[in-house]
Amino acid sequence: MAYVGDRIKKRRKELHLTIAQVRDKTGISTGNLSEIENGKKLPSAPALLGLSNALNCTCDWILRDDVSDNITLKSDISLDNFEISLIKELRTLSKSEQIEIFEIIKIKNKLKGEKSSPSQLDNSSKLA
Known part of the structure; x- marks a missing residue:
């Protein structure tokens, strides 16, 4: 109990x-x-x-104690131990620091998308 x-x-x-x-x-x-x-x-x-x-x-x-510590959220998102640790660390930061990290992630993801976009590849081939 x-x-x-x-x-x-x-x-x-x-x-x-x-x-x-x-x-x-x-x-x-x-x-x-x-x-x-x-x-x-x-x-x-x-x-x-x-x-x-x-x-x-x-x-x-x-x-159930036989269920892992990966918490299954109601939205059917399952978090692994690394993600849980990441969230815990984020919660130690101020809101402005959390927002800054979120913005960095968004920028990195946008850059990844731009690097692999067909229009980006077309432009680079024209330069050659």
């Missing part, structure tokens, strides 16, 4: 959510959520569904 609570608490903290914020998203009382996180009780089916939505993970991930 404690394992379920540990996973819920871990995920809540990864998302930087307070118990009050999870309560507001799920309707689970603060006391019940605290008991769930501390392994004193298991979430009911409706509470489990609410937690799954609030924590953006599957019910399977919350309940």
Whole structure:
């Protein structure tokens, strides 16, 4: 039972959510959520569904200790351990630093696209 609570608490903290914020998203009382996180009780089916939505993970991930730490998001995106680590590191940065890194990624992707675009290749062959 404690394992379920540990996973819920871990995920809540990864998302930087307070118990009050999870309560507001799920309707689970603060006391019940605290008991769930501390392994004193298991979430009911409706509470489990609410937690799954609030924590953006599957019910399977919350309940089963044989499910890997790759969190399957509700949007069917699966993150590997590297991606989870990358997200954790990004969260240590300020919003402006996160935006700067995002802009760098967009520029790199745009440059990759330009290097392989047919019009770019046509222009370079005309120069030769």
